[in-house]
Amino acid sequence: MSVKIAVLPGDGIGREIVDEALKVLDVLNKHFDLNAEWEEAAIGGAGYDESGDPYPEATRKLCRDSDAVLLGAVGGPKWEPLDKPLRPEAGLLRIREDLGLFANYRPAKVHEQLIHASTLKPEVIQGVDILVVRELVSGIYFGQPRGIETLPNGEKRGFNTLAYKTSEIERIARKAFEAARLRRNKVCSIDKANVLESTEYWREVVTALHAAEYSDVELSHMYVDNAAMQLIRNPKQFDVIVTTNMFGDILSDEASMLTGSIGMLPSASIGEVFAMYEPIHGSAPDIAGQNLANPLATILSVSMLLRFSLDRADLADKVEQAVENTLNAGVRTVDLADGGVSVSCSGMGDAVCKELEALA
């Protein structure tokens, strides 16, 4: 039986990087026993251009009819003057919310061959392998009330709401504990419980769930300001990090820089029914259309898709091995340039496909 993937290239470098990921899926169809089909739809600026909506109804339907979604990136200066609900980024928030993608997994693993691409000392980052599990559909990015208002004295005020319900905390903490059991069995829950009641409650719920169902997993708690520091000082202390939407947004970008390039990091956003896979970077308008982007984050997102949505850990391992072999051969896109063989975006995709074919 074939599996169906909804492919949403999006904007900027989205088209280029997704094309390389599709080449990898082609190799898996031809040389391995994957039977995948895919269909494309517009999202972000491309969605707005096509139908006046950054998350068009046709895209929504396709995603809901598919086994998984693969997304490139959205955004660009062309759409910045639009009203907020019409901007590409609004499409991204809506698809996450609509598909109920409450758990965002962002692995930050240092590839041995790229240790010198990081701005941190090799001895600090060697062996770093962190999984950030970020809550994605609640917290301050979604809380109501929100807005900008004028006070009776004429002064203006911007405001947002940070709130978490028991069920929202439990379901994300559960994902983190389960992920940890398949790794080094450690979870660090990050909050600001000393100042914010919403995260004081977060800590209380995580602690109770741990005691009730996951006492075999090692649990620690850390304030977010300390966590930001510890990620740079001694990142190897972390295995799985679980945290709120905004803290996760910030800390996972920080963790990504441990690995050298944002062009290397994939992500998975998972709900009870649907799942979406995308690189963590944006649409990189500064290099779009030049065949310069690093497609590895998108190719590694395909690997996460195989592992989590299609239950094909065997093929996910092959894709990851092919990426390792490509890096071992010294093949580098410009963002990774360290004296290796410099290739284009499509050149990197071709190199990974060649290594993958060799593993068939």
Ligand code: NAD
């Ligand atoms: P960005 O991630 O697009 O780019 C930051 C820097 O990293 C740029 O110099 C870019 O050239 C480089 N870069 C990013 N991906 C790369 C890759 N694969 N290979 C090589 N270099 C790469 O972030 P930004 O510049 O802050 O945002 C650009 C646009 O992307 C904005 O419209 C923003 O809203 C949007 N954005 C979208 C997403 C998403 O789709 N998930 C995430 C972040 C930003």
